[in-house]
Amino acid sequence: MQQLDNQEILMKLKSQKQFWDIKKKIKQGFSDQQKIGINDIQKFAQSCEIEDQLIKLISHILKKSKKRETLKEDQIEFLNTSKIKWTELLFKNLDIVHQKAKNQEEDDTNTDSKLYIYDEKNLLAFLQTFKQQQPSVLYQNVQFQSNKLLNINIPLKSAQQILDKYQYILLQEELPEEKINKIRKQIENEHLDTELEKIAQTYVPNGERCLLYLKYFEFDHQETVLQQNFAKLQKECSNQLFFDELLEIDGHEISEDTFYFVFQEQILTCLKCFIRDKTIKENIRIQLQNGMKKEHAEFQLPVTGFFPFKNISKYVAPLCYLSTKIHIIYALFKEFFCRYFCFLHAISSEYNSILSLCMQIEEIVSTRSPKLFHHLKVIGCDTLKLIIHQLIYCFVGDMDPPHILTIYDQIIGHDSLEILVILCVGFLNKYKPKLLLAKNYENVQQIFQELREDKFQELVQFAYKQ
Amino acid sequence: MQNKKLKWKSDFEKSVIIENFVNRGWIKSQEKEEESTDWNVYWATVWNVRNIFNPKNGFRLNDQQIINHFPNHYELTRKDCMVKNLKRFKREQDKEVLETFNFDFLPTTYIFPGEYSLFVEEFHRNPNQTWIVKPAARSQGKGIFLLRKIQQLKKISGTTVTSNMTQLNLASKENYVVSRYIDNPLLIGGKKFDLRMYVLVTNYKPLKVWIYNKGFGRFCNEQYTTDVAEIENMFVHLTNVAIQQYSDKYSQKHGGKYSIDALKLYVESAYGTDALQRMMDDIHNIMLTSLKSVQAVIQNDKHCFEMYGYDILLDSNLKPWLIEINASPSLTTTTPVDKNLKMNLINDVYNIVLPNDDFPDNEQKQQQPTKVGGFTLLYDESLDPNNRKTQKRQSVKIWK
Numbered sequence: 001m002q003q004l005d006n007q008e009i010l011m012k013l014k015s016q017k018q019f020w021d022i023k024k025k026i027k028q029g030f031s032d033q034q035k036i037g038i039n040d041i042q043k044f045a046q047s048c049e050i051e052d053q054l055i056k057l058i059s060h061i062l063k064k065s066k067k068r069e070t071l072k073e074d075q076i077e078f079l080n081t082s083k084i085k086w087t088e089l090l091f092k093n094l095d096i097v098h099q100k101a102k103n104q105e106e107d108d109t110n111t112d113s114k115l116y117i118y119d120e121k122n123l124l125a126f127l128q129t130f131k132q133q134q135p136s137v138l139y140q141n142v143q144f145q146s147n148k149l150l151n152i153n154i155p156l157k158s159a160q161q162i163l164d165k166y167q168y169i170l171l172q173e174e175l176p177e178e179k180i181n182k183i184r185k186q187i188e189n190e191h192l193d194t195e196l197e198k199i200a201q202t203y204v205p206n207g208e209r210c211l212l213y214l215k216y217f218e219f220d221h222q223e224t225v226l227q228q229n230f231a232k233l234q235k236e237c238s239n240q241l242f243f244d245e246l247l248e249i250d251g252h253e254i255s256e257d258t259f260y261f262v263f264q265e266q267i268l269t270c271l272k273c274f275i276r277d278k279t280i281k282e283n284i285r286i287q288l289q290n291g292m293k294k295e296h297a298e299f300q301l302p303v304t305g306f307f308p309f310k311n312i313s314k315y316v317a318p319l320c321y322l323s324t325k326i327h328i329i330y331a332l333f334k335e336f337f338c339r340y341f342c343f344l345h346a347i348s349s350e351y352n353s354i355l356s357l358c359m360q361i362e363e364i365v366s367t368r369s370p371k372l373f374h375h376l377k378v379i380g381c382d383t384l385k386l387i388i389h390q391l392i393y394c395f396v397g398d399m400d401p402p403h404i405l406t407i408y409d410q411i412i413g414h415d416s417l418e419i420l421v422i423l424c425v426g427f428l429n430k431y432k433p434k435l436l437l438a439k440n441y442e443n444v445q446q447i448f449q450e451l452r453e454d455k456f457q458e459l460v461q462f463a464y465k466q
Numbered sequence: 467m468q469n470k471k472l473k474w475k476s477d478f479e480k481s482v483i484i485e486n487f488v489n490r491g492w493i494k495s496q497e498k499e500e501e502s503t504d505w506n507v508y509w510a511t512v513w514n515v516r517n518i519f520n521p522k523n524g525f526r527l528n529d530q531q532i533i534n535h536f537p538n539h540y541e542l543t544r545k546d547c548m549v550k551n552l553k554r555f556k557r558e559q560d561k562e563v564l565e566t567f568n569f570d571f572l573p574t575t576y577i578f579p580g581e582y583s584l585f586v587e588e589f590h591r592n593p594n595q596t597w598i599v600k601p602a603a604r605s606q607g608k609g610i611f612l613l614r615k616i617q618q619l620k621k622i623s624g625t626t627v628t629s630n631m632t633q634l635n636l637a638s639k640e641n642y643v644v645s646r647y648i649d650n651p652l653l654i655g656g657k658k659f660d661l662r663m664y665v666l667v668t669n670y671k672p673l674k675v676w677i678y679n680k681g682f683g684r685f686c687n688e689q690y691t692t693d694v695a696e697i698e699n700m701f702v703h704l705t706n707v708a709i710q711q712y713s714d715k716y717s718q719k720h721g722g723k724y725s726i727d728a729l730k731l732y733v734e735s736a737y738g739t740d741a742l743q744r745m746m747d748d749i750h751n752i753m754l755t756s757l758k759s760v761q762a763v764i765q766n767d768k769h770c771f772e773m774y775g776y777d778i779l780l781d782s783n784l785k786p787w788l789i790e791i792n793a794s795p796s797l798t799t800t801t802p803v804d805k806n807l808k809m810n811l812i813n814d815v816y817n818i819v820l821p822n823d824d825f826p827d828n829e830q831k832q833q834q835p836t837k838v839g840g841f842t843l844l845y846d847e848s849l850d851p852n853n854r855k856t857q858k859r860q861s862v863k864i865w866k
Contacts, residue, residue, distance in 0.1 A: 206731060207739035256719040258803055259728050262655040262685060321728075321735045402731055 004062065012061045018191055019057060022050055060192050071286040076154060076349050078130075083347040086126055087289040090307050093117045094299055101245060115249045116310035120392040123345065124149075124384060127355060148362045149382045154349035156356060157418075159364040165414070166422045169460045172203070180205055187212050201413035209405060210322040210332075216412055217335040223328070230327035233273035242299055243308055247271045254313040259401050263320035270316050270330045271308070277334065280304040284338040286346045286353075306345070314396040315341050318404040340411055344392050352417045357391060358384050360421045365428055368466050372432050381441045387424045395423060395454070403456040426459030472823055475505040480797040482808040483509050486816065490823065507820070508533045512540070512793055519765070527769040530825055535793060536670070536772050537765045542756065543774070543793035545643040546577045546602035555759035567755045571748065571788045577602070578622070578642040582634040585644055589616060590629070596649055596697070602641040605792065607706035612647060612697050648787055649692050652780040654732065658690040659683040659724065660705040660789060661778040665753050665844070666815055668831070670766040672847035675757055676818060677750070679840045680807050683724040687713035707800065721800035737784060745784045752778065752788050754845055771819045773811075814839030 004012070013019045029044050030036050045051040074080050097115050104115075130152045175183075183199060187208045190196055196216045204212055214220040237244075247268060255264040274280070281304060288306035301307060316333045323329055343352040350356065365383050366373040376383050390398050394407055410419040428435070431447060438444045474487040475495040487494070487507065495505040503525065510518070512535055518525055519537035527533070541547045549572065556569045576585040589595070599622065601609040611621060619627040624637030636642070651658045664678035684705040688696075696702050701713045710722050734742040753776060775795025779787045797812070799805035818838050821830070836843040 205739065206734040207742075209735055256717055258720040258723070258725065258801070261717065261720050261722075262657065262659075262683075262724055265655055265689075321732050324736045401728060405735075 009058060009061060013057065016057060016061070016191060017189075018053070022053055022057075025050055056192060056194070060194070068285065070282065070284055071348065071350065074348050074350075079347055079349055079355075082126075082130060083287075084290045084292070086347055087292065089126065090117055090289060093122075094307065097246070098242065098299065101242075115246055117246070117307045119310035120388045121385075123354065123392070124358070124388045127347075127358065147377070148359070148366065149384045150355065150359050150362065152355065152359070154355060154359070155351075156359055156363070157351065159360065159367060162360060162418055162421055163364070163464065166410075166419060166460065167464065168201075169410075169422075169457070170464060172457075175203055184208050187215070191215060197413050197415065199413075200409045204405075204409045206402070206405075209409070210328070213322070213332055213335075213408075213412065214328070217332070219328075219331055219335075223325075226331045227325075227327045230273060230330050233276055233330075234269070236276045237269070237272045241275065241302070243275050243302055244272055246308055247275070247312070250308070250310060251313050253311065254317055257317070257397060260317040260320070263317060266320055266326055266329060267313050267316045269326060270333055271312060273330060274334065274337075275302045275304055275308055278303045280334065280338060283334075284342050286342050286348055286350065288342060288346050309345065311393055314393045317396060318401050318408065321401055321405065336408070336411075339415075340417055341394070343417060344394075354392065357417060357421055358388075360418075361387065361391070361424045364421070364425050368425075369429060369432065372428065372435060375436055376444075379438060379440050379444070381438075381444050383428065386435075386444065387427060390427060391420055391424050394420060399454050399456065403454075406456045422463045423456070423459045426461070426463035427454065429462040429465055430454070430459060472506040472820075473504060474507040474509075475502065476509040477511045477514055478509060478797065482797050482799060482805065482812050486809065486812045489813075490816070492823075506530050506532065507816075510534060512543075515539075519767070527767075532769055532771065532819060532825065534771060534773065536667075536770045537767060538763070539772055539793045540603075541760045541763050543791050544603050545600055545790055546641045548756070548791060549575045549577060549643055551759045551763065552756065555755075567758065568748075568751050569755065571752045571755070571786060573646040573648060573787055575643055575645040578644060579634045579636055580641075583632050586616070586629065586632070596647040596692075597644050598647045599642055599644050602643055604640075606708035607700070607704045608708075610700075610704060612703060613644070614694065614697060648779055648781055650782045651690065652782050652784060653690050654683075654685075654724075654729075656689040657686050658703065658705065659685040661726065661729070661749075661776075661780065661786075662795065663726065663749070663753075663776045663778060664795065664811060665757075665774045665776055666771065666818060666841060667757060667774065668771045668819060669768075670757075670761050670764045673757060673761055673845060674831075674847065675753065675843070675845040676838070676841040677753065677844040678811060678814070679726075679842065680811070681726040682804075682807070683726070683729050684710070685722040685724060686710060687715040687722065707796070711800075719801060721804060723801065723804060725803075733784065741784055745780070745786060749778060749786045750844060752776070752786060756788060756791060757845075771815075773815055810840060814841050 025048070026041060026044065029048070030040070042051070045054070074083075094117050097117055100115055127150055130150070180203070183203060184205055184207070186199055187196075187204075188211070190199070193216055196212055200212065200216075211220065219226060251264055251268045251271075254260045254267055260267070284305070289301060315337060316329070319329050319332045319336070322332065340352065343350060344354050344357075346353055348355065362373075362383055373383055376386065394404065394411075396404055399407075407419060407423070411417060434447045435444065438447065472490075472492045473495045474492045476483050476487070492507065495502060497504045508531070510533055515533060515535040515537060517523060518527070518533065541551055552569065552572055555567075559567050559569075574588065576582070576588070578585070589597070597613040599611050599613050599619075611618070613619070616627055616629040619634065622636055622638075622642055623634055625635070627634065651660075653659075661681060661683055663681040666676040666678070668674045668676070684707055686702055686705055687710050688699060688701040690702055700709050701715075704710075707721060707723075710716055716722065730742060730746075733745060772793065773795070775792035777789040777792065779789050781787065797808055799808055818834070818841060820826075821834065821838075824830075826834075832848065834843075
C-alpha cells in the first residue's frame with residue numbers, strides 16, 4: 001500500500017478546493033492581527049470547526065491514496081475451490097458457444113440465438129450446488145437452514161440491520177424547489193466522498209447526477225485523460241475478438257427495450273472497449289473468475305480477467321442517459337462495474353456478493369412472509385428463482401430509467417448493493433396476493449408478463465409491509 | 467359517474483376510439499348512413515366535418531352533439547395554410563409595440579407555385595443549403611424529398627426545371643411547401659428523431675389549450691449523415707413511422723418510439739435542468755403562437771374541439787422547430803406502450819370535453835381543474851386576456 005509523507009499530503013491538499021477555502025477562512029479570521037502564533041491558529045480552528053474540516057480532508061486524501069487491492073482469495077476456502085470449478089465450467093460453455101457460432105456460420109437456418117457463456121440462472125444453479133463442508137469454528141453459531149435454496153454458512157448481516165439501514169427512504173418526501181437548489185449548489189461545491197454519499201442517499205437532481213458521479217469517482221477534472229484512454233480502446237476495437245460477436249448478440253435484447261434502443265450503438269461500443277481494457281483487472285474490487293490460463297484452449301479469459309455474460313449490456317444502458325459523451329458514459333460504467341456490479345458475478349462471502357445478497361433476501365422473505373416463501377417452494381418456484389434476474393441486473397428492464405438511476409444513487413450513497421435486497425423483498429411483497437394464487441410456474445410467469453410498472457419508492461414501501 | 471348512454475359514431479375503426487366509447491357505456495349509433503345525425507359524440511374524418519358544416523346541407527348540430535374537428539381546421543393543419551397564417555400573424559405582431567410572440571421556430575419556407583421566384587433567389591444566395599419539399603395537403607411522408615439542385619423540381623413539375631426559370635408549373639394541382647432543411651438535428655445514438663406531442667383545443671375564442679404529458683420521439687433506423695450520397699435515403703432523414711416501418715432495422719417491439727419522459731430525462735441529465743426548461747418553454751411557445759396565428763380565422767363552434775398532433779424537431783442546440791400540425795394524428799397503435807398511451811389520451815380528451823358525460827356550459831367550463839388525467843391546461847385566454855406572458859410562465863410551472 002502506498003504511504004504518503006507530509007510533503008505529499010500537503011501537495012494533495014493544495015489540489016483540493018476545500019483546502020483553499022479553509023485557508024481563506026483562517027486569513028479572514030486574523031485579518032487585523034500582525035503577530036499570529038500556532039496556538040492562535042489552533043484555537044481559532046477549533047472554535048469554528050475548521051479543524052474538523054481539515055481532519056476530514058486529510059483522511060479523505062489518505063484514504064484515496066491507498067490503492068484498494070483486488071480481492072482474489074476468499075476467507076472461506078471452499079469458495080475459492082468453487083470459483084475454480086465455476087471458471088472451468090465457463091470455459092466449457094465457451095467451447096460450446098464457439099461451436100454453436102461456427103455451426104450458425106455454416107448453416108443459416110440454424111437460428112439458435114443462445115450464444116452466451118452464462119446467464120443469471122446458470123449462476124444461481126451453480127450457487128445451489130454448494131454443500132456445507134467442514135463447519136468452520138468461526139461460524140458455529142450460524143444456524144444451518146435447510147429450507148432455503150442456498151445452503152452455506154457465511155457471515156451475514158441480520159435482516160433487521162438491513163431493514164433499519166434503509167428505513168429512512170420511507171420518510172423521504174418530495175422536496176421543495178429551494179431545497180433542490182441547495183442540493184445543486186452542494187454538489188457543485190462538494191468534493192469529499194462522505195459528503196457526496198450523504199447527498200446520494202437523500203436526493204440527486206437529474207441535472208446534477210452526472211457531476212455527482214464524476215466527482216465521487218474523482219473524474220471531474222480528468223475529461224481529457226478519459227477521452228484519450230477511450231480513444232485508444234476504440235482503436236483496438238478494429239481487431240475483432242470472438243467475444244465481440246457475443247456482445248453484439250447480447251445487445252439485441254437491449255435494442256428492443258423502449259427506453260434503451262436509442263443507445264444501442266453506444267452500449268456496444270462501450271462493451272467492446274471494456275473487454276479490451278487492461279486496467280480493469282487492477283481496478284476491479286473482486287476477481288470474478290479464477291484467472292488461470294487453460295492450456296490448448298483456443299480462447300482465454302479476456303484481459304479483464306472474466307468472460308462477458310448474458311445481459312452485460314444492461315449495466316451500461318441506464319448510464320447512457322447521463323451524458324452525450326461516450327467516454328464519460330464508459331468511465332462511469334467502468335467504475336460502477338469495478339466497484340459494485342462485479343460482486344454480482346463473484347463467488348464470494350463478501351457482504352456485497354451475489355451469495356450474501358441472495359441469502360439475505362431468503363432470510364427476510366422466509367421470516368417476514370413465511371406463507372409466500374413456503375407457497376413458492378411448494379409450486380416449484382423458489383423465491384430466488386423468481387427475483388434472480390431483477391437482483392443481478394439491478395432491475396434494469398423492470399423499472400423505468402429514473403428509478404434505476406435512483407438505485408444507482410443509493411448504491412453510491414451507501415457504497416453497497418444492499419438496496420437491491422430491499423427492492424427484491426418489496427417486489428415479492430407487491431405481487432404476493434397474485435403469487436399466492438398461482439398454482440404453478442406457468443401461472444407465475446403469466447403474472448410477470450402483464451404490463452407492469454414497478455417504482456423505486458413503491459417497492460421500498462412494500463419491503464416494509466408484512 | 468360515466469353512465470350516461472350517449473350515442474357515438476366513428477369514421478375510424480380504431481380500437482383506441484371504439485374501446486374508449488364502449489368502456490364509457492356509450493351506445494353505437496345504429497343509423498348506417500354516412501349522413502346519419504343520430505349521435506351525441508362523433509369522431510369524424512375532416513371531410514365529413516366539412517360536409518356537416520357545409521351550409522348547403524342545412525344541418526345544424528344540437529346542444530347534445532360534439533365533434534372532433536373545427537370546420538376550417540385546415541388553416542392550421544395544411545402545411546401551406548399554416549405557413550401563410552404564421553407569416554401573416556408575424557407581420558401583424560411586428561406592428562405591435564409589445565413583442566409577446568417569438569416566431570423563430572419556423573424554418574424559412576416558400577409555398578409553391580406562388581413563391582417560386584422568391585425561393586430561387588434564396589436558393590442562389592445559399593447554394594449549399596439543403597431544402598425539403600413537401601406536398602401541402604398530404605401526410606405520412608408521402609411525396610417528400612430533399613432538394614439540393616433546382617433540377618430536382620422536375621419531380622413535381624413534370625418537366626425540366628432550370629435555375630433561370632421565374633415560375634414553376636406544377637404537374638398536379640396541389641401546392642407544395644419548400645423549407646430550409648434542418649441539417650443539424652439533435653441526435654441520440656447517432657440517429658435523427660422528431661417529437662410527436664398532443665395538444666387539445668376546446669375553444670378558439672377565447673383560446674383554451676391543453677397539453678398532454680405523454681408523447682414520443684420517432685426515430686429513424688439509420689445513422690444520420692449529411693453525406694450527399696445518402697440524401698435520398700429516407701430511412702436516414704424522414705422520421706414518419708409510415709416510412710421507417712419498411713426499414714430492415716424496424717423493431718415491432720418499440721416501433722422506433724421513444725417516450726417524451728425518457729427524452730426529458732436524457733436532456734435534463736445530459737444538458738442540465740435549465741436547458742430542459744428552455745426547451746420546454748420554446749415548445750410551448752410554438753404551440754401557443756401557432757394557435758394564436760389562426761385564432762381570428764378559425765370558425766369557432768361550441769360543438770367542436772380538436773386534438774392536434776404537433777411534429778417538432780429539435781436541433782443540436784436543443785432549439786425546437788415546428789415541422790407540421792396534424793388534425794388527425796394517427797391512432798394506430800404499433801406497440802403495447804403505444805396502445806396504452808393512445809387509450810389514455812382519448813379517455814382524457816373526453817374527460818375534458820364531456821366531464822361526467824355531461825355537455826358543460828360556459829360556467830362549468832370555467833370551473834374545470836387545470837389538470838385532467840394527462841392533460842394540463844397550457845393556456846386559457848378567458849382567465850386574464852391582458853396578461854398572457856404571466857399566464858404562460860404559470861402554466862409552464864404546472865407542466866413541469
